[in-house]
Amino acid sequence: MLTKYIFVPAAAAFAAYILNKKNKKAGATITALVSAYLLLSLALIYGSWELNQSFNLSLMGYQLEFLMALTPLSWLFAVLTSAISLLIAVFSIDSQADFKFSSVFNLNFLLVIGSIMGVLFARDFLTLFIFWELMTWTSFYLISSGKKKMAGRAAYRYLILSAAAAYSFLMAVIFIFQQTGSFAFEPAAEFLLNNSAPQSILLLLAISLPFWVKAGIFPLHVWVKDAHGNAPKEFSPFLSGMLLKVGFYGLIVVFHQLSFFKIIENTIAYRGLPLLSYLFALLGAVTIITGTILAIRQEDMKKLIAYSSISQMGYIIIGIAIATPLGFSGSMLHLMNHLIFKSTIFLALAAVIYRTGTTKMYEVGGLIFRMPLTFAAYLTAIIALAGIPPTNGFISKWVIYQALIEKGYLFLALAAFFGSIASFMYVFKPLSTVFLGQLKPQHQEIKEVPLLMKIPMLILIGVIVLFGVFPGIQMNIISQISGDLGIETVNYSLYSIQGAFGAWNSLYIFNVFAAGFVIALLVFGLAKKSKLVGLLDTYSSGEYVTDAESYHYAYQYYRPFDRLFDNLAAKSLTGFYETLTANLLKSGESFRRIFAAGRVQNYALYSVLLFVILAAVGWII
Amino acid sequence: MKFRNLIALVITAAFALIILQAFTITPAAGEITLNEFGKADINNRTAQLYLNKSVNTDNKKVIYQESKNLESGSANIVTSVVANYRSFDTLGEITVLFLAAAGIGVVLNLENSKKKKFAADDSSLILNTGIKLLFPLLLLAGTYIFVYGHLSPGGGFQGGAVIATAFLLKMLSDNKFEIKEISITLVESTAGISFVGLGLYGLVTRGSFLENFMATGTVGQLFSAGIIPLIYIAIAFKVGAELTNIVKNLIEA
């Protein structure tokens, strides 16, 4: 009964499309209902891991077999998908009026959900490929339906990278199919294990390429910024929260279920880790540093958070690559937590954009007085992102640090620490410029967002703190996953996790923080209040300052810090790719000049010459 | 001689040598080769079936003015190939012709050009009068050629070309003579539609496109050969209109 997770959203998609033409809120409502239904029925099949389904299709004389099965891993991802889509759909019910193509948005959104479900339950390459492509295409339409001019270009870049990677996937899969005669995972894994190691590694790298792209790991991260920054504001949380994570799902499948780690087990190692795995972890470290530095320089809030997403992906890939029990658990924890707090951030920003209509940070300010709940959601989320207890972000990072220090990977740990500290720098920038500071005159009349937008943010705040105190809830499913994949499980209880050098007990920490919070609240309530004065009520040496904006600086917020990295950032990877393309085109141009100098008859001459040569060869042979 | 011509000559000569080789080589056993000149073995070619007017490979004898109700009633075998056995092919070919004519119209873009007539005002009286006399005769000759296409050499293509030539001469000699675009379009599309309509009628009544659905009559009589004369008339009008259109476009460009 796994096909219903695909076909219910698909059927609902068209219903939503038609009904949305009548009523602008119908589409998002249907999306929310379908997501809730999916969430509910997924909860009901929790634990029945033997569930599987296959159906045959006869196409032009070929028998195609589609295999689907439920594993703890796919269950977790499916739950995350439906949960986040539920929240986003509820959030977007009221903002549909902003949309020019809201019917198409809901159609594609439901199709994305359905195709992600298809990817997650697929047990053979063909099914995986079909739904993967469907997901790519539908999300391509979603990204390109963004309001900005750049949206189409960003989506195009995303599509080109995804398509190129998908072709490499397809080629490797067809090669394997030729050898084994089946598309299913198990015979493929068996074949790859018994094959010569270099070839297997190459095949698996080709298979994993689309997942690297989707996860946005360092050399392939170039699509992430523009896609996130230009996607519709309701889709950005899903894009950053879920779509990137599907890449990690694919990577875990390749690494464990297709036995990539078993194949490279006996290759050259560095500190007990196969060199290739270490390389992946290193890529993660580079991703963290790149994403962090570039995020600090951003002026657009959505692009800033997009870079932050890139850097957080680095943590996840490090943990997955080193594949120790702690590392894997940390990665999965961080994966979930990142999904939660990043969606919160994007939803808070979406609320800001919904009210102000701009994504430039220096065009807004002082919204704390007008949108306090949004501010609270954003604040909680960035505390989690920066990894400060008692939020969930701290725990996952803590577990990853433990895993890195346990094995002594110094550089990786350094990158992780750097990313964690510097992350507060870049998330503080929107906090300071958007919510604090001076309220712009044109935003005086702004109100807090409607109730339906508040609810998802409130839920997410609650979840952040809940998982910050009780990580055992997450560890339950993670231990099942690691058991399923053959990784040792970490000792844990409801509120504590056993690390390499000691246990983490979040209940103590939470109590300490709660006590501190209560004390601070008491001080705030009892002590003398600070007096709010108007910004212009100040002495300025006899000059009158009439422009409030002069006191609120938000543009180039971290200029002194940026200056340190100016040279480095000038050599960005996007620029490198662009130079590469330009040089390639130039060399092609010069090649063309030699052979196609613009004389029409030369072309005729070439073709006749070719014909003569072919005929001569045929005659001689 | 320039260097470039020399290269062209050398390449052409090499090509020619290789192709000529195919005619002089002695074939190995069982190898399909070109015949020697004049030694084509009709009995082993598809043409034999068409000559016997029976694609069922039974060797029927067809006698002029006697045989009745044959598969294809045309006395001219080339006609029965063009307009009956391979008439779908012919439909495609007149489509190509139509596309070429349309392409010329598009390329020359008549709206923008200055509509300068080719014929000078002072075309001589002799030419003018001669063509005035010749014009109906040419039309008649063209009509004869395509109406008798199934009995004697000739047919739609030739007849259409003769008619187009008649109009060409008229256009060259007479400055005031003008064919309206709409009449050409009308003739052409009517002819095309009737060709396809004949085919569709065959499809509906006999089960295959362009199949003969009329009695074929006696070989050698004017009213015989089923739909072949009809198809050839359609082809003649279409080819005539298209060639006229091409010529008209070139003249008025």
Add this chain to the structure above:
Amino acid sequence: MLNFLEEWSFFGGSILLIFIGLYGVLSRKNMIKILISLGLMDTGVNLLLVALGYVEAANAPIINSVNPSNAAAFVDPIPQALVLTSIVIGTAVLALGLALVMKIYDKYSTLNISEIRGLKW
């Protein structure tokens, strides 16, 4: 001897005609001449095809009072039928080419193919 002469005059002649046309296409600079050469190639190919279907001492494939039945020897009608349409289409294509030449002449005022700047860079 005579048969050999005839064979080589038809096959060799038509092939030579094709290659004269090909040489013209490759070497001439004048666009109208290139089109003329294409027309020559066309004729050569048609001649070769019809010559391949020729049968010695046979009749044209028409049943009439001179050849009252299909028992008489006929030449192959299929190449003839194909060549019939090929000639018409060849002419139409040449006319299309000429229309292009006229347009190019309007723009560049030259028929010389190597002087047309739009094709160079």
Add this chain to the structure above:
Amino acid sequence: MPLISSFLILIMLAAAAAALAFDDLLSSIIAAGLVSLTAAVLFYFLKAPDVAMTEAAIGAGLTTAIFVLALFKTERGKSE
């Protein structure tokens, strides 16, 4: 008959060569028309009256006329 056809083919080839060799385009076109005309006669010798007719009407007649038209629209038209 072989002699006549061989002779005609020689004429045809000579006319084809002349069509390429002439500097004057009008002469070239006329020579090409001559090629078509001889080809039409050769088709008749090859027992292909239908093709001969087509070649005479279209190849020799119409094509030549179209070429001449195009010539007068381009190079010859310039001197007027």
